Amino acid sequence: MSDAPPETMPTDQELVLKVIPMPSDTNANGDIFGGWVMAQVDMAGAVLPARKVGGRMATVAVNEFVFKQPVKVGDLLSFFAVITKVGRTSITVKVQVFAERLHAYGGRVTKVTEAFLTYVAIDEAGRPRPLPPEAYQ
DSSP: OOSSOOOOOOSSSEEEEEEOOOGGGBOTTSBBOHHHHHHHHHHHHHHHHHTTSSSOEEEEEEEEEEEOSOOBTTOEEEEEEEEEEEOSSEEEEEEEEEEEOTTSGGGOEEEEEEEEEEEEEBOTTSOBOOOOGGGGO
8 A cells, every 4th residue: 555645636726637648658667657647737727717818828847746656557646726826027927736536546646746837928029928917817
């Protein structure tokens, strides 16, 4: 059994993505590739800023990314996001990923990843642009 204590999923953050990793997403150890998890976190993290930037945006920074537990094939991953900072051209988001271990441990919930990412609003030429006023609400 996992040595991580059982956890509960957040109720004060928005569920922005759910996904089940497949065998094709594994590394040689049979765990899910970290890069696959990172790509999913980037997509999940973009959901809340996409509602606010009023146009194109890009990931400008991964400020912190911590893998807490391995992700296994068949885990049901839930990605929760919350905006932590709104700047002149950028929005920073915290993303937490929880795994429901459906095939082992009786559906136990474990936090597997936590990350902070920053997205920047960009114009058609790819240059940073100011956020619209409604982004601050």
